[in-house]
Structure formats: C-alpha cells, structure tokens
Amino acid sequence: MIRMPTALMACAVALGVMLPSRATSGDSLRQPRHRTSPPAGMPALAGSRDSVSVLMFASFDVARVRLSTECTWLVNGVEARERVLTIAATPDGLTVNGRHVAVCEARPAASRIIRISGADREKSIRGRVTITEERGRLKLIGHMAERDYLAATLTSEAMPSDPMEYLTALSVLQRNYLRFHRPRHLPDAEMCDNTHCQLVNLKEGWERVYIAVDRAARLDLTAAGGLPCYYSVACGGSTLTPAQIWNRSEAGYSNVACTYCRRCSRYRWTRSFKATREINAILRAAPAAPCVDDDLRINLGRAAGFNNVLSNTFERIERHGTMYVIAGRGFGHRIGLCQEGARELARHGWNAQRILAYYFPAAQLRFNGRATARASRDSR
Ligand SMILES: [Zn+2]
Numbered sequence: 001m002i003r004m005p006t007a008l009m010a011c012a013v014a015l016g017v018m019l020p021s022r023a024t025s026g027d028s029l030r031q032p033r034h035r036t037s038p039p040a041g042m043p044a045l046a047g048s049r050d051s052v053s054v055l056m057f058a059s060f061d062v063a064r065v066r067l068s069t070e071c072t073w074l075v076n077g078v079e080a081r082e083r084v085l086t087i088a089a090t091p092d093g094l095t096v097n098g099r100h101v102a103v104c105e106a107r108p109a110a111s112r113i114i115r116i117s118g119a120d121r122e123k124s125i126r127g128r129v130t131i132t133e134e135r136g137r138l139k140l141i142g143h144m145a146e147r148d149y150l151a152a153t154l155t156s157e158a159m160p161s162d163p164m165e166y167l168t169a170l171s172v173l174q175r176n177y178l179r180f181h182r183p184r185h186l187p188d189a190e191m192c193d194n195t196h197c198q199l200v201n202l203k204e205g206w207e208r209v210y211i212a213v214d215r216a217a218r219l220d221l222t223a224a225g226g227l228p229c230y231y232s233v234a235c236g237g238s239t240l241t242p243a244q245i246w247n248r249s250e251a252g253y254s255n256v257a258c259t260y261c262r263r264c265s266r267y268r269w270t271r272s273f274k275a276t277r278e279i280n281a282i283l284r285a286a287p288a289a290p291c292v293d294d295d296l297r298i299n300l301g302r303a304a305g306f307n308n309v310l311s312n313t314f315e316r317i318e319r320h321g322t323m324y325v326i327a328g329r330g331f332g333h334r335i336g337l338c339q340e341g342a343r344e345l346a347r348h349g350w351n352a353q354r355i356l357a358y359y360f361p362a363a364q365l366r367f368n369g370r371a372t373a374r375a376s377r378d379s380r
C-alpha cells in the first residue's frame, strides 16, 4: 500500500517518481484448476524450444468437448472420417464419437485451425490436442509451434485494427513472458490458456499477426537476469514496477511517465456499487485513499466485481448512502508497457523498437542482434 496526499501522488506519478510499497499478493490472477498426475502411456508433454504445450480450458471443469476443423482428423494416428469429434469423459476413460479410448491424440490431417468447444465457450489453436480423463473430467493439452502460440496470444490481446508496430512490440513482450515463465504447469503442460499465464485463442482471418510475430523475432528485449514482459491496458499517467506492486524485484522495469493513454476511458475512472456487509469489512480494513494497493484491488474486485475495480490505484473512496463511489486511475496492474499509450505512439509513427525503448529504458534492446539507440522521452 502506498499512501500520500492526492496532489503529491499525482505529481509523483506524473514525474515517474519511484513510490515505496509494502508486500502484496504477487500474481493476483485466479489459479487455474489443473490436475497433476500424468496418465500412463502419455507422450512427454513439456514442449521443446520450438513448441509449446498449453493446458486448455484451465479454469473450467469440462466433461465434454467438441473438436472441429476443415479437414478430417487423425485420432491416435488413425484417420477418422469425421470433421467433428465429440469427446466425453467416462468413468474409465474417454469416448470419441462414441468409441471408447484410453487417451485421445487428435490432429487435423492437413494444416488447419482446430476449434475446441466446451464449457460454453470456443477456443481455436493451430497444432494438435491430447485429451485424457481424470476424475470424470477432461484434461486438454494443446501442443503448438511457438510461432502459432505467439500468434494465438497476440490475437487474444489485440484488435484487428491495431497498428503493426504496436502488435510487434506486444509480441516481443509475449515471447519474453513465455520464455521467462515457462514452465508453469508441469508435469501437464508448460503454460495455461488463461490470464494466469497468457490468453490463448487464435482468431481466424488475422494473417497479419504472423507478420508481427515474425518481425518481433528480430527484436530482443533483455535485462540482467530477466526478460521484461509485463504490460497492462492503461497506466493512467505513469507505469509502475513489479517491486512496487508485487514486492518482487525484476530487472528491466522503470517508472515511465506516459500521458499517451489519456484519451482512454480508463485513464481516470469512477465506479459505484452497493455497500454490502462484505464490502464494508474490506473497506474498513483498507488504507485511506489515495493509495496504491493491489491487495485492495483483489479483495474489493472479488466482492464488488472487477468491472468496478479497474486498477490498484485509488484516488477516492466515498460512501454515499447505500452506495460506494470509488475513483481511480489506469486499467490493470500498470506495470511495464502501457497498451493504450503504445497504440497511440504507433499511430503517430513510432516503430516497435522506439516504443519498447520508451517503456523499458532500463532494458537492453537489440535488433537483428545489434544494440539499438535509446528512445528519447522528448523525441516524439
Ligand atoms: Zn497458467
């Protein structure tokens, strides 16, 4: 928690001053449910340097899924005639279109996208899927080339209209995230498909994301002992560091002043919600606003909805009758690259190198293996 008068905080944030912090809960995102015992006879699931294994539908209990693609399937190496596979858990294994199997390894007979429907949602990947049953539920592991994984993480976080240089900068960070954090889900997989790791959903018709992934492959963003990789939707005036928010120092992060996200509706925000007994208790124990406190974001978000608690930075918390009104700045944890700011800079002609150099002034940037010039904060 950081507490200081509003004016001082605004000044400190605008100037990019390092703010002190106490311990917070670290990675705040919901841990996915995943099971740990690898079934007998399963192939090794950890990916190689060139491939990534991903626990799919990691936050959901799924007993039945539907796999579809635009060609026939190979199921456990045998060509199946169907283009749609319905896979269900049974007490002693699986059924694939009604046929009983112990393990299902499904891959399209040709290079096609796989659509996976389950838990009232659909996700797409390019690669293959292995499915096993555990305790009456399905465990799905997607296996994909690193390039396809990075394309899927990029379409999960970006918009079709985003400028190429912004997509390229974002892809550098997503690749760093994979390489810095893998493996997180052994023995099942290296990564999961939700925000605990990185969202994975390859949206179709976005061939330009592959161009961005390939351009990003020529850029390296490194720091001593680390790979800068975090980004959030809007910084609200200045970025923060892992040490400030998660009480965990990581190399390559700085407090960077950014007003390029100021046209975003989350630059400053106000929300109101009903005062409940649970919310009253949380706010009684909370520091007085203005403050920066990730524990408060998590606890209040769980009670009042994360659509009402957009960031860890609270400028005002007031009670009006039966309602609370809270005002804050930024959207997300505010660490690393500011997505709204980076988009705006790309629209103004900044390339990916310059954008990354701006948000990570303490990191080293190399293009095609050569060190690049640093971005000046005044060079826009
Ligand atoms: Zn994960």
Ligand SMILES: [Zn+2]
Residues within 6 Å of the ligand: 234, 235, 236, 237, 238, 258, 259, 260, 261, 262, 338, 340, 341
């Ligand atoms: Zn910003």
